[in-house]
Amino acid sequence: MSKKILIITYYWPPAGGPGVQRWLKFVKYLPEFDVEPIVYIPENPSYPLIDKSLISEIPDNIIILKHPINEPYKFAGALSNKSTNTISKGIIPEKKRQSFFEKVMLxxxxxxFIPDARKNWVKPSINYLSEYISKENIKTIITTGPPHSLHLIGLSLKDKLGVKWIADFRDPWTTIGYHKQLKLTKASKCKHKALEKQVLNTADQVIVTSSVTKNEFQQITNQPIEVITNGYDNDLVGKIEQDSKFTLAHIGSLLSKRNPEILWQVLSENIQENESFAHDFQLNLVGAVSENVLESINKYNLSNYIDNVGYISHKESVKFQKKSQLLLLIEIDSEETKCIIPGKLFExxxxxRPIVALGPKGSDVENIIKETNTGDYFYYNDYKSLKSTILMHYKAFQNKTLKTQPIGLQKYHRKSLTESLSKLI
Structure with a gap:
């Protein structure tokens, strides 16, 4: 007989972006391991990104519970839709570029709104779910964040009903990079820390997506912590013809601080020094790109070589991944980003296609790329190595031999990861 579990998540189709896919895929495969998932989501969410193509991936027989949510982004959007939408996507303007309204909003x-702007959903959800959990005799609940306010729902349901509670952290809480940009008072910082500690020490099981986050949380709690990364699923796109140009593609958002001037300089010099490279090269930016990133690209005279595609559906982004010659993975060079493993890495x-990644030393991303033999990882001072590697890939492109020889990928398949989850349940 299948075991019922309740999954409490904010992001669910038609939401777009990486946050929705983790639990959409777990829900897809859990029934194969004798687990019956029931999903609880907001009835009227304010999603910053929409991807209707993901709706078709929701299993037909899954029970989905919905309850209304009251979000401040809707009110703020009535005052300044552009600023609200940008901030809700996680693109926070540089301090010197922030308007008065943006400063006030932050x-x-x-x-x-501690821990986040979805906090008003906590109490109504506790009341609604308490009755449902008791009626359906559900013994295990899972909360996934961000938004980390959803963990407060799990905290109360654990205390009220004594259910087994698994808290899933797709990103860290108080050490995530954008916390520094939220203009937190000392009291607010302390409140975040206190809530984080309470959640980590009350949940029966904690799940994280990186070993760096596990090490961080082990300084706060003795509760069991398991690393279950994001992953890749079966290919829904099929064979795609490669670009005829030497294309470098970055899939996902390029935030204000995710601006690798070392890369723009390398590309600019290769263009100046190599006529055939200049003829063949194209940079595809697939996703939201901040203004200061575009200004940096222009500063290095690359504007005529870019295709700023913007946000597209997940399915279309996979096509870009398959047809591009090289794939760029760029992370901010900071201590806080060592634990970030973008979901796109597994795709x-x-x-x-070879990966060219830039990020901080000691990153989980570096370890995964090396262990799977799927590309090269550079620090922000590896100028010569980065330049020579891109030229090496360009020569392989010219010789029609540009590809990878990956190893050990199966453990990152969504089904394998779901099996690990089912053992915790």
Whole structure:
């Protein structure tokens, strides 16, 4: 007989972006391991990105519970839709570029909505789910964040009903990079820390997506912590013809601080020094790109070589991954980003296209790329190595031999990862 579990998540189709796919895929495969998932989501969410193509991936027989949510982004959007939408996507303008309205929004978001702007969904959800859990005799619940306010739902249901509670962290809480930009007061910082500690020490099981986050959380709690990364799923796109140009593609958002001037300089010099490279090269930016990134690209005279595609559906982004010659993975060079493993990395590694990654030393991403033999990882001072590697790939492109020889990918398949989850349940 299948075991019922309740999954509490904010992101669900038609939401777009990486946050939705983790639990959409777990829900897809859990029934194969004798687990019956029931999904609880907001009835009227304010999703910053929409991808209707993901709706078709929801299993037909899954029970989905919905309850209304009251979000401040809707009110703020009535005042300044552009600023609200940008901030809700996680693209926070540089301090010197912030308008008065954006500064006020960030202060209010950071200090009046702790842990986040979805906090108003906590109490109504506790009341609604308490009755449902008791009626359906559900013994295990899972909360996934961000938004980390959903863990407060799990905290209360654990206390009220004594259910087994698994808290899943797709990103860290108080050490995530954007916390520094929220204009938090000392009291607000302390409140975040206290809530984080309470959640980590009350959940029966904690799941994280990286070993760096596991090490961080082990300094706060003695509760069991398991690393279950994101992953890749079966190919829904099929064979795609490669670009005729030497294309470098970055899939996903390029935030204000995710701006690798070392890369723009390398590309600019290769263009100046190599006429055939200049003729063949194209940079595809697939996703939201901040203004200062575009300004940096222009500063290095690359504007005529870019295709700023913007946000597209997940299915279309996979096509870009498969047809591009090289795939770019760029992370901010900071201590806080060592634990970030973008969901796209796992689709990158099965695309048969070499990865060129830039990020901090000691990153989980570096370890995965090396272990799977799917590309090269550079620090922000590896100028010569980065330049020579891109030229090496360009020569392989000219010789029609540009590809990867990956190893050990199966453990990152969504079904294998779901099996690990089912053992915890």
């Amino acid at each position: 202060y209010i978001r950071g200090n009046f 990158y590694i099965v695309s048969n």
